Amino acid sequence: MGRAVDTLTAVGRALVRAPGPRLAEGIVTHAVRRPVDVALAVRQHEAYVAALRSAGWRIRAATAADDQPDAVFVEDALVVCGDVAVLGRPGDPRRRGEIDGAERAARDLGLRVERIEEPGTLEGGDVLQVGDTVYVGRGARTNEEGVCQLARLVGGRKVIPVAVRGCLHLKSAMTALPDGGLIGLPDQVDTSVLPGLQVVREPAGAHMVVLGPDHVLMAASAPRTAARLRADGLRVTSVDISEFEALDGCVTCLSVLVP
Numbered sequence: 001m002g003r004a005v006d007t008l009t010a011v012g013r014a015l016v017r018a019p020g021p022r023l024a025e026g027i028v029t030h031a032v033r034r035p036v037d038v039a040l041a042v043r044q045h046e047a048y049v050a051a052l053r054s055a056g057w058r059i060r061a062a063t064a065a066d067d068q069p070d071a072v073f074v075e076d077a078l079v080v081c082g083d084v085a086v087l088g089r090p091g092d093p094r095r096r097g098e099i100d101g102a103e104r105a106a107r108d109l110g111l112r113v114e115r116i117e118e119p120g121t122l123e124g125g126d127v128l129q130v131g132d133t134v135y136v137g138r139g140a141r142t143n144e145e146g147v148c149q150l151a152r153l154v155g156g157r158k159v160i161p162v163a164v165r166g167c168l169h170l171k172s173a174m175t176a177l178p179d180g181g182l183i184g185l186p187d188q189v190d191t192s193v194l195p196g197l198q199v200v201r202e203p204a205g206a207h208m209v210v211l212g213p214d215h216v217l218m219a220a221s222a223p224r225t226a227a228r229l230r231a232d233g234l235r236v237t238s239v240d241i242s243e244f245e246a247l248d249g250c251v252t253c254l255s256v257l258v259p
């Protein structure tokens with residue numbers, strides 16, 4: 001019964017990867033390192049997945065990668081653009097072991113697979129797609145060569161490089177609302193290429209997953225932004241992802257949505 005309802009209402013597929021036993025060893029660059037409660041993280045991830053499912057997304061689980069502490073941040077391993085999955089080449093070499101599993105997941109989704117090649121680096125958290133425009137963060141994890149290779153692989157789309165600073169990825173600092181409007185932290189992105197950026201002051205207020213035409217998923221750590229968006233008429237689902245935020249994660253990097 002649940003599956004039939006799922007199929008009728010589905011808006012697309014959502015690729016996720018459950019946290020592994022080594023999650024607490026994940027990379028921390030910007031947060032202040034603190035112990036991560038892995039059991040709590042597992043529960044938070046289940047609630048995150050349930051929120052996607054409730055919004056009509058069909059869940060596809062990538063094979064666990066228990067030896068890769070950061071593998072739960074599955075978005076960073078690949079970029080899906082139409083029927084193509086571009087496998088990233090993480091700027092932090094400690095994350096390169098995640099790519100093989102991401103390739104299997106992409107093939108299971110029936111996607112054509114391309115890849116970023118050396119000397120390019122690219123992590124999916126640096127790629128924000130808004131309609132036919134692809135914003136690509138250029139910073140610690142994604143380099144100029146990675147941006148150029150991605151631009152060639154997603155030919156036909158307008159690629160806008162965005163310099164990022166003081167954050168892990170572009171989508172740590174900026175995402176988009178269902179109407180395509182950009183929302184984010186102006187101190188962390190080059191606003192000269194982002195006209196109309198709606199400014200938020202809560203760090204997690206910059207992170208939206210668009211679940212539907214008037215529905216976003218946000219972290220519970222951005223209550224003021226959530227209230228503002230609700231007042232503007234959006235439906236906001238909030239989830240507590242504290243254990244992932246402790247590892248510089250946010251709601252976007254825990255899934256890849258394939259409309």
Ligand code: GLY
Nearest residue numbers: 026027070247248
């Ligand atoms: N912990 C996520 C990353 O640094 O890549």
